[in-house]
Amino acid sequence: MRLSSDTLAELPAEVAVPAYDREAQAIGIVHFGIGAFHRAHQAWYTDLALNAGEHGWAICGVSLRSASVAEQLNPQDGLYSVTERGGGTSTTRVVGAVREVIVAPKDPEAVIARIALPDCHIVSFTITEKGYARGNDGSLDISLAEGSFYPLLSEAFARRQAQGLPGLTLMSCDNLAENGQQLDRLMREWLKAKDPQLFDWFALNCTCPQTMIDRIVPATTDEDRAALEATLGLRDEGAVLTEAFSQWVIEDRFAGPRPRWEDHGAQLVTNVAPYETAKLRMLNGAHSLLAYCGLERGFTFVHEAIADAELRQLAHRLMMQEAAPTIDAAPDQDLAAYADSLIDRFAEPALQHRLAQIAMDGSQKIPQRWLDTAAWHSRRGDDCPAIRAAFRAWLAHLADGSLVNDPLGDELRALVANKGPEAVADRMTDGRFPSEFIV
Template sequence: MNITTVTSPITPEQHQAGIVHIGLGAFHRAHQAVYIENTLAKCGGDWALFSANIRSNVTLVEQLNEANNVFHVVEYADQNTATVREIRAMKEALFAGDAMGRQALVKRLADTHTKIVTMTVTEKGYFLSPATGQLQTDNADIQHDLANLESPKTIIGLLVQGLRLRREAGLEPFTVLCCDNMPHNGKRVQTAVVSFAKAFDAELAGWIEQQVAFPSSMVDRIVPAMTEADFAAIKQDTGIDSPTVVKCEQFSQWVVEDDFPQGRPQWEAFGVQMVADVSAYEMMKLRMLNGSHSLLAYLGPIACYETVAQAMTDPAIEQFLRFYMMQEVAPTLPSFDQQELEDYCSALIQRFKNDSLQHRLQQIAMDGSQKLPQRWLQGWCDLSQQGMARQATELGLAGWMLYVMQHQQAQTSINDPLQTTMFAAISQSENTAEKVASLLAMTDIFPALLADDTALCERISYLVTQLQQSPLQPTLSSLSS
């Protein structure tokens, strides 16, 4: 194993925590924290991290605290080459899943040193309807925060309470930077925050609309959930025996809309693309990379594959993904020329083949109801309006529906916020066609254009049956040939 070790030159005591990050998971540590680490090392500034979890994993926070919030990121180029980075950019890690922790987090949000709040809480953490993008004001957690804003549970309640306290204290607002995989993620979070604030205090909502910046961003790095086998492999490869270590691919990209009224780190010094408009990058990544990942997540297990790299050893799957990206996604991306898209497609195929990551398909399959509108359905609608074929996307939808049906029949969890609703809908249906129709009728997921399409229902019902009865590879080949 060829290992390159990068030791951190940072002394955290020399830097104030100017950024609060909410969602202290593996992706944050392997992506934003690495960019902050290298920016502080190169440019300095009071931009260290105060990172918090608000839902789960108090153990991780305790482990980070015991290690003085120092951890390592192992970037694998392949099974024989890796870079180990020591990260010291995190001044403090906090668990805010209880009342005391929430108060500490709110206090930090209201602190004069806080200039930026970033977040990775996954799509479902924003309580936005997947179909309409509007705040789900009837959600129990949102209702709790509206009634108990001094101790909020959700990211939306936390942001509003932090901004409310800053306004009352006469402080400038922090900038809100979403780092989750959603199109126009800045505007979507702004919609959620302003909608919540309007339900609480119209004047506060007006101030937020006028004063708070919500730039969008696109993040890209494959960071699998850590397993016991991963910890053992890292110990063998690098000698690091720590529960806070995280592994990822070597590739990393961050594209950020440059709108930070209170200042920002010099991210561009370490490769961040600061641009006026992120939307084209967002759409390309969501539909090509994330859309392909979802295809693998729901179709790969039908052929008994468990990881992305395993699935990519199958020539029929590779051909199918290339067909999907170049025939069904590329026509929906007018901002890029054909050569750029072909190069991106080929690069993604190579990244997916990185067998050092062991990126499990089960991890990607979670929260499908929240992911598919951005990854597949908007592109499906674009193709439909152009009168173009979309058979790869429809096969993906059939794979997802079969996945939901099989788990409902076995009464096993799919880790999706709409699981109960979906299971209840299909449990009342007697055959595959009825189950498909009941899922398509879920307006929380599907736009009316799809829900009312009887021909689509028939095609997906046929594909679900085909996936149940025939080997996967001939089906893929027949669609992508």
């Protein structure tokens, strides 16, 4: 029997379920990229807000490519469970914030229509770094953008403008440095090239706040679903497993109304940069180091890699001796305590976080996770042995090719084979510092 609105009553009493009338909730958020992270993070926070009595913040999820999430959630009326694991315990609750999932390539008109409705106030994104259709120089690649969210948004903007509706908050929830600024710039580049009559409307009526997101969400396996079914008595194809920790820092710059996420643990601030930089360079930087160095040593999971004394020392060095000095910390940030907490989170065996999942899309992640730190030290004549070791492990990962899942994988693997690792370093550093600094 499958999880759905009709079967909620069959769940064990200890499993929390939505306490609000889901059918009475207008869809106020359209979210591109409704994968496991969004369901364990933004949708999870939004469900807490709805449970607290807020109205009008149901979510329409949009898949830009695969129909898999729609096939998981739509037969379940958008319901799915979030199980938090850690310290030998686990708790599960059902999230009801998602009302529907649309597969954009199959029904682009439905996506546009949702965004153009008066009830919609926020369009958000968890599409990974590569989803923003940036070219090698960081500017918008129009040919890639044609198949992304840009044409859908611009058509929805045109309809809102024609109806006299207010603008929207566009909110990136991705590990992209200065994600709000980048989204704003890329959207303007699209409009300037494709819909110049909307450029001023967007500039005057829409905002793109910066965000920092943090929660470790491993990919759910068939074994996870089977174990959860044995516990719940229902099959949940959309199940998400995560850690108890969650953090969301948001620039308080919205174009219109929003849920009171801050009542449920989110932080509304005027400057996201210190939190974002610490997360990208410390957490994400160490994660990528563990991924490539750990795979090279034959490990499968993060907790196995961090249990290796040499890799643990290397990850801590990257965080505290290489990344931390580059961060202009906020008054409430204790970077040493942050590094210690990250080591503890990495060591949690219950998460079963696969190194291969972190290793995906390395070419899109490495600039903000390692190279920004390396550039800072290079200018000062310092050394970055942890980042250098991590970069070499990534080069070995590329050269092997068996686990590479990267939009530039073929190009970079050919560079390694034909011109050597220095050519890849030159390609990635883009002249910001000498390639020999990290090779």
